[in-house]
Amino acid sequence: MSFADLGLFAPLLQRLDELGYRSPTAVQRATIAAVLKGRDVLAAAQTGSGKTAAFALPLLQQLSCAGPRVAANSVRALVLVPTRELAEQVQQSVQRYAEGLPLRSYAVYGGVSINPQMMALRKGVDLLVATPGRLLDLYRQNAVGFAQLQALVLDEADRMLDLGFARELDELFCALPRRRQTLLFSATFSESIRQMAGELLRDPLQVETSPRNAAAASVQQQLIVVDKKRKSELFLHLLRRRGWGQVLVFGKTRKGVDELEQLLLAQGIRADSIHGDKPQPARLRALQRFKDGQVQVLVATDVAARGLDIDQLPLVVNLDLPQVAEDYVHRIGRTGRAGATGQALSLVCADEVERLLAIEQLIGQVLPRSEEEGFSPEHRVPQTTATGQLLKKPKKPKQKLIPGAGKAPGKGKVHLGNWFEDDAAPKVRAVRKAPRFGK
Numbered sequence: 214m215s216f217a218d219l220g221l222f223a224p225l226l227q228r229l230d231e232l233g234y235r236s237p238t239a240v241q242r243a244t245i246a247a248v249l250k251g252r253d254v255l256a257a258a259q260t261g262s263g264k265t266a267a268f269a270l271p272l273l274q275q276l277s278c279a280g281p282r283v284a285a286n287s288v289r290a291l292v293l294v295p296t297r298e299l300a301e302q303v304q305q306s307v308q309r310y311a312e313g314l315p316l317r318s319y320a321v322y323g324g325v326s327i328n329p330q331m332m333a334l335r336k337g338v339d340l341l342v343a344t345p346g347r348l349l350d351l352y353r354q355n356a357v358g359f360a361q362l363q364a365l366v367l368d369e370a371d372r373m374l375d376l377g378f379a380r381e382l383d384e385l386f387c388a389l390p391r392r393r394q395t396l397l398f399s400a401t402f403s404e405s406i407r408q409m410a411g412e413l414l415r416d417p418l419q420v421e422t423s424p425r426n427a428a429a430a431s432v433q434q435q436l437i438v439v440d441k442k443r444k445s446e447l448f449l450h451l452l453r454r455r456g457w458g459q460v461l462v463f464g465k466t467r468k469g470v471d472e473l474e475q476l477l478l479a480q481g482i483r484a485d486s487i488h489g490d491k492p493q494p495a496r497l498r499a500l501q502r503f504k505d506g507q508v509q510v511l512v513a514t515d516v517a518a519r520g521l522d523i524d525q526l527p528l529v530v531n532l533d534l535p536q537v538a539e540d541y542v543h544r545i546g547r548t549g550r551a552g553a554t555g556q557a558l559s560l561v562c563a564d565e566v567e568r569l570l571a572i573e574q575l576i577g578q579v580l581p582r583s584e585e586e587g588f589s590p591e592h593r594v595p596q597t598t599a600t601g602q603l604l605k606k607p608k609k610p611k612q613k614l615i616p617g618a619g620k621a622p623g624k625g626k627v628h629l630g631n632w633f634e635d636d637a638a639p640k641v642r643a644v645r646k647a648p649r650f651g652k
């Protein structure tokens with residue numbers, strides 16, 4: 214099947230040819246013709262599957278062929294996205310696809326000055342990409358109105374709910390005309406997403422181009438067990454030893470991300486970071502430098518986990534496992550995109566075993582594990598099983614302790630390991646009992 218078979222018109226076909234898109238991806242095959250006919254769509258699409266083009270191409274065609282010219286402070290199609298980075302990225306894709314069409318597109322998001330956005334909206338925008346909070350601000354200040362709105366896209370709808378945008382979304386939905394086309398894209402389908410779809414969509418075409426919560430088959434996943442305090446050191450060792458090229462590294466906390474970045478910079482490695490404490494321009498700059506190849510290692514919190522499209526990224530490393538298992542799928546989805554192969558490596562310590570279990574249950578597989586020579590963990594990471602349980606270690610016979618000979622009873626025999634964040638360690642003396650997992 215070709216793009217022409219889907220009903221796309223000549224200017225877009227020519228543009229796709231220039232961009233080197235030879236044939237539509239699965240989600241594009243499933244949705245483009247229906248969107249062109251004006252149908253609502255509910256799509257579960259794997260990250261990196263080409264879903265931006267799946268909604269942008271038919272909407273750009275509709276906007277070019279039908280409807281009035283856009284009025285001042287108006288929008289004709291609205292794409293809501295969860296993060297600023299994704300807003301920029303979707304807008305860049307839209308601009309690429311729309312080159313040569315008489316349409317204006319623009320992106321608005323928080324963390325940067327609102328004034329240039331108000332100025333840009335004055336002339337009206339055919340296709341606006343927006344994060345919910347900033348769009349609501351602009352709407353309340355009458356910088357944008359929705360009387361001309363023909364189409365609404367909710368991109369990464371699950372992430373928008375996870376980030377707590379439900380209230381903003383409700384307020385925005387009330388401001389939109391009821392007669393419109395609505396397309397909802399989500400990587401995962403939770404109950405709340407289904408409920409939202411039930412309220413917003415009319416007789417939608419349901420599209421599921423990949424098994425739920427699946428990572429792309431093109432991503433090779435593995436883990437290395439290591440002690441928590443040696444993770445950064447191991448990362449540096451692997452980077453050198455394995456001669457890694459560009460790597461995207463995910464850390465749990467802003468502090469951890471900053472620390473790894475500083476360690477890498479101190480070693481003369483070109484590194485940058487993205488996390489919620491950094492101002493938006495610095496975040497975008499870091500991403501752009503990474504995309505341009507000026508930075509070898511980009512260290513990020515989950516701010517960067519979803520939706521980002523980085524060309525030819527061969528490797529994603531999880532310095533820490535994410536708190537929410539679904540984020541694992543999104544993180545590793547940064548590699549192995551658009552048919553390329555990729556590698557995802559997680560550095561896992563003993564106190565992350567519950568998270569590991571949750572991830573393995575979600576993706577339905579036990580991740581192959583190994584140890585790196587010189588980095589064998591002192592704190593054992595219990596073996597997991599395909600049924601999402603821990604393999605119990607056979608009990609060792611108890612050793613008799615002779616008071617006065619060697620160590621005193623209760624000292625130094627069994628230790629707790631790093632079961633607490635350093636700053637959250639209990640003040641009381643530890644009870645000498647090893648933590649137990651499983652049932």
Ligand code: AMP
Pocket residue numbers: 233234235236237238241260261262263264265266520521522550551
């Ligand atoms: P997305 O899932 O929309 O973020 O897209 C992932 C990547 O696939 C982007 O780099 C797109 O430029 C690329 N892409 C999308 N559709 C196609 C296609 N039909 N052929 C080749 N590359 C594509």
